[in-house]
Amino acid sequence: MKSLSIPKENQIKAWYLFIILHTMQVGVGMAGYPRLVFMEARQDSWIPIIITGLILHLVIACMVFVLNSFEKEDLPGILTKSMGKYVGLVVSSLFVIYFLLLFLSVIANYIEFVQVFIFPQMKSWFIGLLLLTLVWYAVYGGIRVAIGSSFVFFLSSIWMVGLLHKPITQIDSRNYFPMFQVGLDEIYQGVLISSYTFLGFELLWMVYPFINDKKRVGRYSQFAIVFTVAMYLLTTMVAIGYFSPRQLEEKVWPLLTLFKVISFPMFERFDILAVALWILVILPNLILLAWMVSFTCKRVHGWKQKYCLAVMIIFSLLFVSIFDDRELVNKLTDFTGRVGLFLGFGFPFVLLPFAIRQRMKGKKKNAKSS
Amino acid sequence: MQKVLKFILINLMSLTLLAGCVEKNVLEQLGIVTAYGFDKANGNDMLQLTTVLFQFNPDITDASQIIYSEGHTFRELKKNANKKSGYKIVSRQLRTILYGPELARGGIFPYIDTLERDAAISDMVYIAVSNQPTQHVLSATNYEQLPNIGTYIQRLIETAIEDEQLNSNTLHEFTRAFFTIGQDPLVPIIENHNDKAQLTGLAIFQDDRYVDELPLDDIFYVLLMTKxxxxxxxxxxxxxxxxxxxxxxxxxxxxxxxxxxxxxxxxxxxxxxxxxxxxxxxxxxxxxxxxxxxxxxxxxxxxxxxxxxxxxxxxxxxxxxxxxxxxxxxxxxxxxxxxxxxxxxxxxxxxxxxxxxxxxxxxxxxxxxxxxxxxxxxxx
Amino acid sequence: MRRRSRKKTSSSYFPCEIDKFATDIKDFFQSSPDVSSKQFEHQGQKIIVIFINYMVKKENIYKHIIHVMQQSDEEWNTESLMNKIPISGGELRSSLKEIGEDLMMGSVAIYIEGQEHCITYGVPQLEQREPERAETESLIFGPQIAFTESIQTNLNIIHWRLDNPSLVTEKFIVGNEIPTEVRLVYLKSIADDENVKEMRRRLNKLQTDDVLESSVLTQYIEDNSYSIFPQLYVTELPDRFCYEIKEGKIGVMVDKSPSGVIAPTNFFSFFESTEDLYTRWNMGTFIRFMRLIAMFLSITLTPFYVAAITFHYEIIPTALLVSLGHSRSRVPFPPLLEALILEFLIELIREAGARLPTKVGQTMGIVGGIVIGQAIVQAGFTSNILIIIVALSALASFTIPSYLMGTAIRIMRFPLIIMAGLWGVIGIFYSYALILIHVVKLQSLKRPYFSPIYPFRYKDLDNSILRLPFLQSNYRAASNMPKDKKRFEEPSNTKKRDIEE
Known part of the structure; x- marks a missing residue:
């Protein structure tokens, strides 16, 4: 496999990583996450979130270390370099499938939002079609448009955090006490649940060669994690304070229910708008994932990226129109999470020895040449 | 680029053809509910629902309408109400829910759960009870300059809350208190006196059952401790x-x-x-x-x-x-x-x-x- | 004239008989009655002077050519003629076609029998108007002068405003059938070479029969001709044109067109006006924000009305619900159709007002706005709240300084309304997402169109979305890639002082 050489106008600055890694991690999962983690760790949910955050920092550090040791390579490049052509091909293909699974679970979950909150009669395939046309249009413009639109969508949806101030005024602080009641087992379960939700940082594997100033990659990706953890912490804590424990256990999407108390003078019910606006929250996920799938396919198999994209979109459309019941969506999400636990969290550590070997080689070469 | 154009064209055409796939709620064809009143009906295991709604009509300036229906479940009540109206009855603009005395003493949670479950219903709906049949309360005709009794009661409660003369008791807050171990809801009582609905007291709830009453002025001592x-x-x-x-x-x-x-x-x-x-x-x-x-x-x-x-x-x-x-x-x-x-x-x-x-x-x-x-x- | 000079004639037409020459020229112009020729004999030489009546300044010909030739008693030949005649720009021509073309452009041809060449002098008389007040981009405050149709005058204005030795005006001829002079204007010390190269490439590559106007030229050379958004700024204001050039952009002037083209342009430049610079910075910033909000409102209000009435009645506040319901119940159409009819009506009024002469146009506005508006509500055609909304969004779209962008925004409303009518808020946000992706995707002269939002350039927010006090904004926008980033050195006494010092 050839190393990538990226033309200058397609390179991006490292600080965009801060935004795009964050937007990748925040998406549909966020709406239901407070409940899931609360069911495990109760009022001490902040403990597993912070622990997950710390683990994530470690994972990111490891990823950056691996990427730095191979210099201008992305994931498929690293895999073939370190594991040989055939193993690399298989593992990269695994990653493609995993990205695709993530992509599908995002779409399927969003379709459910729309059907529950706004249009119960809207057909799944139709919502899928709407989303996929956008994805197609954005990814067709290449990495510049994929990252650019993710960035713009982030800017146009991040203000929703400010709206949480209304539910915050209704928080009952006694819901957070007594602290430290949670056992190790619950914390473990909580961390597991959180890890599913925090997936998406795998983008770094693919986007690394496109980055202009590679020295700052580590810094900004760590910032992104801090930001994400803060965001999840905020929403979870608001949800815990706002709902009574039993209530929270019953709400499937606590975050969207939080928006139900917000009303503007010209806008009586914000939750309707929030669900529609959520399209801007999930689109970065979809666009970047679609780009990852199509680009990895291109890298691994040498197929044309536009054909990969077209095939993927048609496949996804078929998938969401055929499998649209809730059970299945949940199963898909869980399964993706479990796969992600290994491929996302575990895999960087698998690559670690190879990276060290690569570094040694580099040093030897340097020693020889000098 | 030709391809792009073709793709967009085909897309647009197919999208337009599929336009009919979403359910429409055109404003003037709706009976928009602003208040529900739940009562026990004569048969006692039957419920009576008083539905206060807007129906828009170019000639009549008063858009308010009241429909009574009977049934066993909320869905059935709604269905029966719909039989009596030429407008499609929808409840996304619901503002207040009133429960009659017998019902409130027997526990209101079963009738709240169905609303809470529905994403369509706002969390900001006010819950209130009455010592009179809600049918009587909601049929009061003096609701000042407001468009109907439902919005009137909402305004009544809202003003009192802003004035700190009443604790806020929305659908969300009621269920929150109901679900919390070690807290019970306190619900405003609304009665019809001289053909006008007014706040008359506070109902003490044990879980979801109306057990006792407080005079309205005592709310100060409650708020003093909780707010x-x-x-x-x-x-x-x-x-x-x-x-x-x-x-x-x-x-x-x-x-x-x-x-x-x-x-x-x-x-x-x-x-x-x-x-x-x-x-x-x-x-x-x-x-x-x-x-x-x-x-x-x-x-x-x-x-x-x-x-x-x-x-x-x-x-x-x-x-x-x-x-x-x-x-x-x-x-x-x-x-x-x-x-x-x-x-x-x-x-x-x-x-x-x-x-x-x-x-x-x-x-x-x-x-x-x-x-x-x-x-x-x-x-x- | 590059293209023409490259054409080499195979064999010389001259020398020839004077009479033959005269008839040949007549034939060349299809015996046009406008070709006048004067033959005379001087010192035994037969001389002919030919020109087209209305294309030349006749007094120049009589005073500086015929008079000079007849007064002197020397024997004329081509060289001495070239030296003695006090008009610059004489050309030696040896083919009939060349002479014909020169005549068409307002030259006079002089031929002395027996000579090898014919001499042409350009003494054109071009009908042109004086520079006048700007009409389409009118300003309240600041310079009022606007470009005219004559490129000579326009270049004169530009040179006068940009008194800088590094000002370059490269000349191109575009158009196969009707060749038109196009000038590429930039400041060599500031403008980015890549931009200049790209623009040069596009102008050279352009193959067309005729560029009608500079806004037509932009449509030939812009990056994405399928987009609804204009990607190059067309302005009739010399101050705007020169300001942008000074900021490191490059400009294109087209002969016969009263406006200049500025490139590269980003989305937000269409919401700027030079007036923001002339007013104080706080007003300037406020007005810029207001325009952006107006743009947003103009594509938001009607779609949301349609979505709310058709699908999401729950988002309407109670206070509005009753009055909306009442006025809607009189309307026989579905909300989508209602909104489309009214939007269409407003567009009709606007178009009718624009096409009619100014005096009638005003009446048009009154008739359309008041009479029809009143009648339409009373007849129960639309609800009165929709009238407010549509009028507001139309008004909002007119605040955009660039006419092209204003039109784009207004047209964009129609698909948005349709989407809202079909799928409610989902349709609206789908469209917004599509527009955003599209805008991010667009490029202007290969530079990102949505800068400074993406790629995000913090410093460029000044002078595109904000407008800071001038002393604070001493950098040129990085989006233009200027060679020299600094406009001026930072003022030195910036140290904060204590209260009493």
């Missing part, structure tokens, strides 16, 4: 005797009672468990307010008189709060939320609702109030 007031208002009275020394010379007391009105009361309240095993609570309330009315001319420029006045007020408020706690124990409904405080301090195993009900009878609350009168108008 941060800014605009509180209270009227107190006490015997004049102890103030006789401080009366201004030329005055003679008109009666043997003095009435004092404090306004703009702000408070700082601290509810603490001092002894978790013996359920001993200590409540410290610091309140500040402006004296706006005093029926006798007591010389307030005298420091001693002021101190005495403040002390008397403290005493008054303390006894009142203690009375209310007694009352809540009688009803066995913890609307102050002492149980919640207990639960947030008690480590280890969680208690259940029933356990708390038993323990609640044994709690011992010591109330300390300290009042500061910040100003007494433009005269002294």
């Amino acid at each position: 941060q007031l800014k605009e509180g208002k209270v009227e107190l009275n006490f015997p004049i005797e102890s103030f006789l020394n401080y009366m201004e010379g030329y005055e003679k007391p008109d009666s043997d009672q003095v009435f004092v009105v404090l306004e703009k009361i702000s408070n700082k309240t601290d509810v603490k468990i001092t002894d978790i095993e013996n359920l001993k609570y200590r409540v410290d309330i610091n309140l500040e307010g402006r004296l706006v009315e005093l029926t006798e001319r007591i010389d307030l420029s005298n420091r001693e008189a002021l101190d005495l006045l403040e002390k008397t007020i403290n005493k008054q408020i303390e006894t009142k709060i203690e009375e209310l706690i007694e009352k809540s124990k009688e009803a066995n409904a913890d609307f102050y939320g002492f149980g919640k405080e207990y639960k947030s301090k008690k480590e280890g195993k969680n208690i259940t609702k029933e356990q708390w009900r038993d323990m609640f009878q044994d709690i011992d609350v010591q109330v300390n109030v300290s009042t500061t009168i910040r100003s007494y108008g433009i005269i002294e």
Whole structure:
């Protein structure tokens, strides 16, 4: 496999990583996450979130270390370099499938939002079609448009955090006490649940060669994690304070229910708008994932990226129109999470020895040449 | 680019063809519900639903309509209501839900659950009960300048809440209190007097059952302990005797009672468990307010008189709060939320609702109030 | 004239008989009655002077050519003629076609029998108007002068405003059938070479019969001709044109067109006006924000009305619900159709007002706005709240300084309304997402169109979305890639002083 050489106008600055890694991690999962983690760790949910955050920092550090040791390579490049052509091909293909699974679970979950909150009669395939046309249009413009639109969508949806101030005024602080009641087992379960939700940082594997100033990659990706953890912490804590424990256990999407108390003078019910606006929250996920799938396919198999994209979109459309019941969506999400636990969290550590070997080689070469 | 154009064209065409796939709710074809009233029907296992709704019509200026329907479940009630209207009845603009007395005494949660489950219904719907059949309350025809009785009741409740004369009790807050172990809801009572709906009291709920009633004015003592007031208002009275020394010379007391009105009361309240095993609570309330009315001319420029006045007020408020706690124990409904405080301090195993009900009878609350009168108008 | 000079004639037409020459020229112009020729004999030489009546300044010909030739008693030949005649720009021509073309452009041809060449002098008389007040981009405050149709005048204005030795005006001829002079204007010391190269490439590559106007030229050379958004700024204001050039952009002037083209342009430049610079910075910033909000409102209000009435009645506040319901119940159409009819009506009024002469146009506005508006509500054609909304969004779209962008925004409303009518808020946000992706995707002269939002350039927010005090904004926008980033050195006494010092 050839190393990538990226033309200058397609390179991006490292600080965009801060935004795009964050937007990748925040998406549909966020709406239901407070409940899931609360069911495990109760009022001490902040403990597993912070622990997950710390683990994530470690994972990111490891990823950056691996990427730095191979210099201008992305994931498929690293895999073939370190594991040989055939193993690399298989593992990269695994990653493609995993990205695709993530992509599908995002779409399927969003379709459910729309059907529950706004249009119960809207057909799944139709919502899928709407989303996929956008994805197609954005990814067709290449990495510049994929990252650019993710960035713009982030800017146009991040203000929703400010709206949480209304539910915050209704928080009952006694819901957070007594602290430290949670056992190790619950914390473990909580961390597991959180890890599913925090997936998406795998983008770094693919986007690394496109980055202009590679020295700052580590810094900004760590910032992104801090930001994400803060965001999840905020929403979870608001949800815990706002709902009574039993209530929270019953709400499937606590975050969207939080928006139900917000009303503007010209806008009586914000939750309707929030669900529609959520399209801007999930689109970065979809666009970047679609780009990852199509680009990895291109890298691994040498197929044309536009054909990969077209095939993927048609496949996804078929998938969401055929499998649209809730059970299945949940199963898909869980399964993706479990796969992600290994491929996302575990895999960087698998690559670690190879990276060290690569570094040694580099040093030897340097020693020889000098 | 040709390809792109073709793709967009095909897409556009197919999208337009599929336009019919979403259900439409065109405003003027809807009967928009603003209030529901639930009652037990004559058959007793049947329910009666009073639906207050808007129906828009170019000629009639009054858009309000009331429909009565009977049935067993909420869906059935709605379906039956729809049979009596040419408009499609929809409830996403619902503002208030009223429960009749028999229903409220029997427990209202089954009728709340169905609303709570529905994403379409706002969380900001106000829950209220009535001692009269809701049918009677909602058919009151005097609702001031507002478009219908549903919005009128909403406004009635909202103004009272803003004025800190009522605790907020939305659908969300009711279910929250209902689900919380160690707290019970307190629900406004709305009745029809002289063809006008008005707030008449507060219903003490034990879980979802209406068990007792408080006079509306007592809400101050509830809010004083549970909320941060800014605009509180209270009227107190006490015997004049102890103030006789401080009366201004030329005055003679008109009666043997003095009435004092404090306004703009702000408070700082601290509810603490001092002894978790013996359920001993200590409540410290610091309140500040402006004296706006005093029926006798007591010389307030005298420091001693002021101190005495403040002390008397403290005493008054303390006894009142203690009375209310007694009352809540009688009803066995913890609307102050002492149980919640207990639960947030008690480590280890969680208690259940029933356990708390038993323990609640044994709690011992010591109330300390300290009042500061910040100003007494433009005269002294 | 590059293209023409490259064409080499195979064999020389001259020398020839004077009479033959005269008839040949007549034939060349299809015996046009406008070709006048004067033959005379001087010192035994036969001389002919030919020109087209209305294309030349006749007094120049009589005074500086015929008079000079007849007064002197020397024998004329081509060289001495070239030296003696006090008009610059004489050309030696040896083919009939060349002479014909010169005549068409306002030259006079002089031929002395027996000579090898014919001489042409350009003494064109071009009908042109004086520079006048700007009409389409009118300003309240600041310079009022606007470009005219004559490129000579326009270049004169530009040179006068940009008194800088590094000002370059490269000349191109575009158009196969009707060749038109196009000038590429930039400041060599500031403008980015890549931009200049790209623009040069596009102008050279352009193959068309005729560029009608500079806004037509932009449509030939812009990056994405399928987009609804204009990607190059067309302005009729010399101050705007020169300001942008000074900021490191490059400009294109087209002969016969009263406006200049500025490139590269980003989305937000269409919401700027030079007036923001002339007013104080706080007003400037406020007005810029207002325009952006107006743009947003103009594509938001009607779609949301349609979505709310058709699907999401729950988002309407109670206070509005009753009055909306009442006025809607009179309307026989579905909300989508209602909104489309009214939007269409407003567009009709606007178009009718624009096409009619100014005096009638005003009446048009009154008739359309008041009479029809009143009648339409009373007849129960639309609800009165929709009238407010549509009028507001139309008004909002007119605040955009660039006419092209204003039109784009207004047209964009129609698909948005349709989407809202079909799928409610989902349709609206789908469209917004599509527009955002599209805008991010667009490029202007290969530079990102949505800068400074993406790629995000913090410093460029000044002078595109904000407008800071001038002393604070001493950098040129990095989006233009200027060679020299600094406009001026930072003022030195910026140290904060204590209260009493």
